[in-house]
Amino acid sequence: MSKVALVTGITGQDGAYLAELLLEKGYYVHGIKRRTSLFNTDRIDHLYQDPHEKNVRLKLHYGDLTDSTNLIRIIQETQPDEIYNLAAMSHVAVSFEEPEYTANADGIGTLRILEAVRLLGLTKKTKVYQASTSELYGLVQAVPQSETTPFYPRSPYAVAKMYAYWITVNYREAYGMFAVNGILFNHESPLRGETFVTRKITRGVAKIALGLQDKIYLGNLNAQRDWGHAKDYVEAMWRILQQDTPEDYVIATGVTTPVREFVRMAFAEVGVQVEFSGENEKEVGKVVACSNPDFQLEIGREVVAVDPRYYRPTEVDLLIGDPTKSKTKLGWEPKYDLPALVKEMVAADVESFRKEKLLKESGYYVKNQYE
Ligand code: NDP
Numbered sequence: 001m002s003k004v005a006l007v008t009g010i011t012g013q014d015g016a017y018l019a020e021l022l023l024e025k026g027y028y029v030h031g032i033k034r035r036t037s038l039f040n041t042d043r044i045d046h047l048y049q050d051p052h053e054k055n056v057r058l059k060l061h062y063g064d065l066t067d068s069t070n071l072i073r074i075i076q077e078t079q080p081d082e083i084y085n086l087a088a089m090s091h092v093a094v095s096f097e098e099p100e101y102t103a104n105a106d107g108i109g110t111l112r113i114l115e116a117v118r119l120l121g122l123t124k125k126t127k128v129y130q131a132s133t134s135e136l137y138g139l140v141q142a143v144p145q146s147e148t149t150p151f152y153p154r155s156p157y158a159v160a161k162m163y164a165y166w167i168t169v170n171y172r173e174a175y176g177m178f179a180v181n182g183i184l185f186n187h188e189s190p191l192r193g194e195t196f197v198t199r200k201i202t203r204g205v206a207k208i209a210l211g212l213q214d215k216i217y218l219g220n221l222n223a224q225r226d227w228g229h230a231k232d233y234v235e236a237m238w239r240i241l242q243q244d245t246p247e248d249y250v251i252a253t254g255v256t257t258p259v260r261e262f263v264r265m266a267f268a269e270v271g272v273q274v275e276f277s278g279e280n281e282k283e284v285g286k287v288v289a290c291s292n293p294d295f296q297l298e299i300g301r302e303v304v305a306v307d308p309r310y311y312r313p314t315e316v317d318l319l320i321g322d323p324t325k326s327k328t329k330l331g332w333e334p335k336y337d338l339p340a341l342v343k344e345m346v347a348a349d350v351e352s353f354r355k356e357k358l359l360k361e362s363g364y365y366v367k368n369q370y371e
């Protein structure tokens with residue numbers, strides 16, 4: 001018998017990779033998507049199955065983590081063996097602008113899922129995976145950060161996720177549910193949301209190289225992140241739910257890199273060497289060499305500048321995870337390292353903006369003013 005999975009946040013980066021993985025493994029996959037005024041299923045359109053066909057394995061349901069009645073009905077209808085709760089207002093900087101909504105969706109939303117499982121009498125059937133985050137560690141207490149490192153959240157997002165973390169632990173202990181946290185460090189891909197720093201950089205690099213953008217404005221270049229590939233990380237989510245005992249796991253690469261270095265690596269992918277000078281708000285990145293005959297950028301040109309509007313009221317300076325437990329207990333090993341990730345992301349954005357360049361040359365290009 002095929003297993004049934006319910007994925008919240010299926011239209012997001014991780015939801016798309018996870019849905020693909022579960023379908024490959026023979027699952028029936030139900031996904032919750034929000035109603036939006038424009039289509040929001042770009043990342044999973046390649047998985048779409050016409051509901052009129054027989055044996056459809058992917059089904060989407062309208063829903064929202066802020067609506068308990070809707071969640072109860074979908075869980076009742078789908079009777080899932082596994083729930084992956086990936087839905088969230090996931091942008092740390094935006095959570096300072098929308099703190100109450102973030103608490104509702106990211107914190108109480110998790111409670112709604114767990115409580116729906118309990119109310120429906122599914123505590124022995126349905127396993128729940130909660131998308132916890134390295135943002136819980138926040139202000140550095142110790143490095144590398146492991147399952148036993150104390151939390152010190154530094155944003156409304158992280159505080160909401162802290163509630164979600166503990167309510168998951170509590171439902172496990174109180175009701176004997178298989179409810180677990182994957183404490184995932186940053187993971188990226190060509191499907192990453194455009195306003196997260198890695199994708200903002202790879203898109204900016206592609207557009208600068210193709211003559212579609214002048215420079216990239218960034219915030220804190222000193223922040224250090226442990227960046228992995230989303231494809232590897234959804235495999236870890238699945239493994240966490242296949243264990244006999246419910247436990248929480250850190251998923252990370254164990255390597256940390258400053259934002260500034262990610263910028264250098266991304267420009268190097270298009271044959272452009274960038275060096276930084278100046279400090280804080282005055283820091284800039286300039287071209288010092290260009291070896292790509294297709295993309296001629298003049299030496300000395302400023303391609304990166306700091307804009308303090310991207311600073312956060314409270315920052316997380318350093319994240320570096322200790323994946324020992326996931327490696328030993330789950331047998332999980334990432335296939336991608338950071339250079340391979342950067343290469344894939346830059347190549348995908350160059351390819352996509354080549355098409356945009358054609359549109360621009362034909363008079364159709366419209367700048368996206370919200371970047
Ligand atoms: P994305 O922002 O790409 O996707 C978030 C998903 O949640 C989207 O499908 C979004 O829908 C949906 N969503 C947002 N709010 C609601 C709501 N109120 N009700 C229902 N659905 C909602 O995030 P990622 O895929 O990168 O991350 C997945 C999860 O993992 C998130 O919970 C995130 O906080 C967490 N996480 C992510 C890490 C990372 O580095 N990527 C690291 C650690 C944790 P829509 O498409 O309509 O916007």
Ligand code: GDR
Nearest residue numbers: 090092133134135185186195196197198218219220223310
């Ligand atoms: P993060 O990811 O906050 O770690 O949360 P993000 O890519 O937004 O920021 C990483 C670091 O880069 C610095 N930074 C900038 N960030 C953005 N977005 N835009 C900029 O212009 C910029 N300049 C510098 C930030 O200050 C920060 O230090 C991500 C999300 O996916 C969360 O949902 C997830 O829980 C964590 O990763 C783990």
